[in-house]
Amino acid sequence: MGMFDTIYFDKPYLCPKCRAKIDSTQTKAFESTLANFHVKDCVSHAEEIRVVKEDLFCNKCSESTGQYVYIAVFRGVLVGVADSPRDARHMLNDMNLEKLLLWYHDLFKKYDLEARRNDDVLRFLKNVVDWFEEGRHKKKKGKVSVIDDIVFLFDREYLKKAKDPLDAIKRFLTANQKEKKERDIFE
Ligand SMILES: [Zn+2]
Structure with a gap:
């Protein structure tokens, strides 16, 4: 079994098929130590600025919803999870020292x-x-x-x-x- 981390959303998604709440996604993009991360947490190294695309999986249906989420990481900090790569880029651009x-x-x-x-x-x-x-x-x-x-x-x-x-x-x-x-x- 491969290791992963869990990224929790600020607001849960609804499965388009069964309407079940989906509050998180798994990812292997970071250290994969079975850690739980929320927005504002440090998910990786301080030099990392990127967007990670992950499948939105429904546990109730036991299958992918066909949707994707885009995890925005600025300087290793999880700044948010967006519905599109464009929105994720906006999240990165909105970051500042303040x-x-x-x-x-x-x-x-x-x-x-x-x-x-x-x-x-x-x-x-x-x-x-x-x-x-x-x-x-x-x-x-x-x-x-x-x-x-x-x-x-x-x-x-x-x-x-x-x-x-x-x-x-x-x-x-x-x-x-x-x-x-x-x-x-x-x-
Ligand atoms: Zn479902």
Whole structure:
């Protein structure tokens, strides 16, 4: 099986045959590492300026719609997906330093948020190990020192009710999934 990347559209296409929504296309034009890309993401190297033509495939019909999409890449950044090569060229011509700078700020914000979430997960895992290795789940309430309170501050709500590490992880995952759902609604 060959590797590819997935490019997500800002607005889904409708299959001309079955009217199913088509929200993405696969491509082998870039690094092909099974990555998911959205508009404004870096899909390839900074020197790359080009338009990639891809088949619009309907998963429901299990066949090509006969239509094509044109992926516009400016300086390695996915600037948009167009219906025609002409529209894709327009997207490339519309790019400028001002736009790139604003996009860079958006991307950095996203990166920063992801890095924080990654830190949260690592901290939680370390706290689970410490909590159970030190036998804190057996300690009676009221015997926990102030320093412990600070160390476990962000994860205490998952740890204090958990009977074992698996239970703590489940509580953490449930809370995070709930938070993600709420975030997706506002995005
Ligand atoms: Zn279809």
